[in-house]
Amino acid sequence: AVLPKTGSSELTAFVIADTPVPAGATHLLVRTRSVDGEMATGISLAFTDRAVPTEQASALQFDDLDIDRSEVGGTITIAAAVDESRITFYSAHFGDAALGLVGSSLGTATTGATTLSISVPLETPLPGTVVYLMVLAGNADGLALPVHSAKIVLVDRAVPLNPPVSIAFIDDDTDGGEIGGFVTLQRAIDESDVTAYTCYWGTSSTAVASSRLSTIPIGTITVSSLSGSYAAFAIGGHTAIPGGASHFLGFSANADGEIRTGLSVAIVDRTGDFPSVAVSSVHFVDLDTDFFQIGGPVVWYEPVSTGGLLHYTVYMAIDAYGTLRTPLGTVSVGSTHFDVPMDTIIATYTGVVYTHLLVYASNSYGEALQGFVEPIVDRAIPTAVASGLQFQDEDKDAGFVGGTLSWTLPSNPALPTQFLTLTVMLADLATSAGSLQLAEISGTDATYYVSKGTAVSNFTHFEVYTKNVMGQALVGTSLPIVDLWLPPYAVEFPSFFDQDLGVGQLGGDVQWAEPADTTMADVYRVYLEDSLAEYGGFRQLVSEVPVGSVSAPLAFDTPVGNFTEVTIVAANAVGESLAYANVTIIDRTAESCPLEAGHKHTSPRWRVAAGPVGAAWRVR
Template structure:
């Protein structure tokens, strides 16, 4: 640099003006005092496009094709006479050699013109981040496996007198969270990692807030990098949901049961689940349930009788390979206390030092988890030396039986525990045992079994005091010390004693009272029965019998049906000792093998075991040859005589009863007249009987005649039937050939066609009537009845017709005249006949002999 240039530069600097060097040199520092050291710092963030005393080679003359200066830098003199750039410019160079730094020495007069030249090497040291996996599973918290990256190698050269001494300028790495890649609103993580390490652990529970990127800066001995490496943040959130727990330990203040939950939707970074009991929903004073559970496990068991203490919640955390979650999922605990409210027991085993009976209790109010009840006897209310007295009973059971003869030993209490799928209760509900005793005294027996060599009778005794628990007594026969059940009709065999036990509603005593036996006997003599049910296969009538001469102990009689072998008996009824007959209702079927009647004498204790029997004789008294001919000649009406033949066994018949019915079994039957005495074998069915009842729409036609016999006991249930045939016999084609030409008179023959079936027709009756359905005074009979075989009757000429406009022709049987006649108009032929007469007379007047030659209009 020339002295002029140097002087100009000094003047510009001293005047704090813009320094533009003619050789594109910028002064980095003014005078550096001698002895102050052999190095100067370069201001951080100096852009490489600006060089201080830059030359293309060792001298400025080597510069070629310097580009246009785009912007002049502005320097402001600092207090130490240095210049700090506040605005940069970019200059394009085409250099044939590397840029260099020049160091000039200076005397008191001038600056050196030949500097020491040092080639500039721009150091760039930046990492690249390959990955970061957030393993803090709480929302808005970060933490993870080591942050891995790769250092982009670079070398730094300090400005010093040693030109070629080289070493790494990066001393460590620094980490931030920021809201963009450029570092906006950044937050330091407090981590400075030494060079040589290419990974770092982000501490768990690092607060993310609004940060979106993780930034890594390199830091040299001079300063921190301004352009970091950046990696977008993915905040992993992995909490369980739907925590559930039902306390199945039924003791108050104790827990037991299964805690379950639903896994997070993303479990890729979940390694374990941890469940705790805690004093609130955030896990205060938590105590872990079991051990860490591997991912995939969705439940853990709280062992029965776990003390609740001050805990109020179950909390469940997820855990990654890094750390346990800090904000758990939780469930408030509901402590189930399910004790039965009471236990009742009354000792119904009436022997001393033995108990037995029914235990009763009610279900706890909170019974949602109870599966069973267990019952014990114990030496105190806490269950000391307890022994189970019944099998486990399913929930819903509220009673149990303590078997009789249970030895009390030292037991003082009965206990009931509730039980769940997890455990049995530890604090039971209890009942204090009271041992009850009761035995009879003053035992005696009067034998009232009426069979020989059989026992039964009145055993009397004095009841125990008190006897409130005695529900009954059991009596036994004993041979020596052996005992057997004593029931009525018990064979005496070799028995010598009667022994009596008291019995509660639960069980009899085991220690009886006894006395010596004596025996007594009775049976009916004869049975009579006459079957008054006249149906074959059915019985009915009165059973009578003769009593035994020795009937002092007889209190009554029992009468049974039995089959021919005496088996399959069924009770007909019973009577008192002074009644020796009983009615057998009619329609009692005899069955395929026949029936017998059995009569047992009975004392106040029991009936005999050996009855007197009589085989029934079934009476069959049905009529035969039922006959009926319908003599009501109208369609759908019947009438005539029903007849029949007397039964073969008619001695018991008192009446006959006839019916018309819809079927042979008497469906919707209707009685014909009254009952007929047994000496009469027919009955009249009045004419005009409709074959269907008009007021019952859903009935079928009457199709059967039924005849029943009737005894003094009952009418038969199975009649003899005869199929009913409805006879219809009406004339047809009735006509009057009018021969009286006077307007008010009629006269001439009336003709008709006979019915197809004349078997029951005896006569025809002809009437002139005012209208087609006329009856009574509105009709006038023409002559007498006409016998069958004649189909014509003559109306005399000059018969005054008057209001009689129609003719009715009835058929008549030997029983009755038809009610529905054949009807036609009496005037319908008169006009035609008058025309024929007029036609004939006109022909005669014209001299024609063939009237058909004249066409009448």
């Protein structure tokens, strides 16, 4: 670089990155220069060429010993690079699909041996973006670029998270100290991480590895060999119960091991017969009005003979065969009634829907093999809501409404939330002070006529609700009540000056002043009125203008006829005000028009007025 003289005490020159180092170069030299040449000697600075390694480890190996999902642990084994001349250590990292480093270093190993190791603690969290385990060579100048790393795909070993749904065992061997039958495991709802099911003798109801009587299972059944919903492990007849065994334990499993916590069922050594009788005529009425929730009484008849029976148990199940039985409660023999708690949920987030109730009899040996079944009929109030309420008040009086209320019907679902009728209400939504039902109508109606003269009172809204035999929907649709009535006022200071000079013809502007309150008016209507008509005033509409106007045109050449007054009336959608203002018609002609009156006559033809006039005038 050549730097110009600036007068500053310090000058800076930048050495561009990737500048090649000439062979044998060890120093940077700085010399001064003038027009006559460069000095022979100068000052020098020794430089050190810093460089991170580009070499990589020869091989990697890692086996995850942590069997929990999204956690790893174990030993990383590293085969040293062929050339370690620029390497002083190796550093292990998680890497993503783009070879970016994820998180900080997992550990380092110093060079000096052909094989090195880095320990990764068990339960080390594994970020979701990790794809590779990467080892980068390093020295005092830094780490090698990720592109020069040694890497392997990281395999997260994990036992299943999804357990079996249920476990059951019924002893078919009635000899004391001996059992026989099948241990049945209902398969996991999600088997994405399950390849097999195992069954063990257990010493506790807690189904964990430490509760297994032996590490050797009674049996292992692979998922690929199953065709139904259950894995069944056979216990041969006259099998002696091993010492210390109190339960059967069931686990879901895969190549990495068994689920941490499985299911257990007590070993009941049946030395007599289970009940052979059952209740009959089971009935249930759902009194809970929420969808997918039940509650109410279950009733039944006891068996004719109840000898030896101890109690009855009420279950929910997903079919009539008792699959996925879930106990709701137990009552003693002699009882024929059980109350299912309100808000009992019959549909779970996992997709299980209970469809039947079953009542089983039990004795000291256990439960009967068959119970009495009653389908669940989930009764619920409607959830559908009408929409698009519309209403135009046709009642002319303040404080009262009347007219057609209309809406758009919702889709009517199937039972249990199907609606049969609609209720039309007046409601006070401003203070939640209450409501008044106007009518209950067919669920197929989309209109209701509110009788004129219906008092608004303190009500603020119309409401429409769907309804069935279980009751009215919790949510309806509403529309604010707009009480329209005839405008209670008239315009002020009406005036009309006839500018059409033809005899028997009128024309010009009708003028007035608006009232102070115009909120209830939409338009002003101008009429010619015969106030002397035999059967009361006769009106002819000649003009209509919106509120805000203070004049309206009366077309030239309008015949006077028998009309005696010009009348102005305020009106709205309900009708015309009962109050009005008028002005007497004076048909002005050329003879009667005063000299000082100005005219803007726009008649389509000129007129000639016969007879003498009192003064000269002109039409302009």
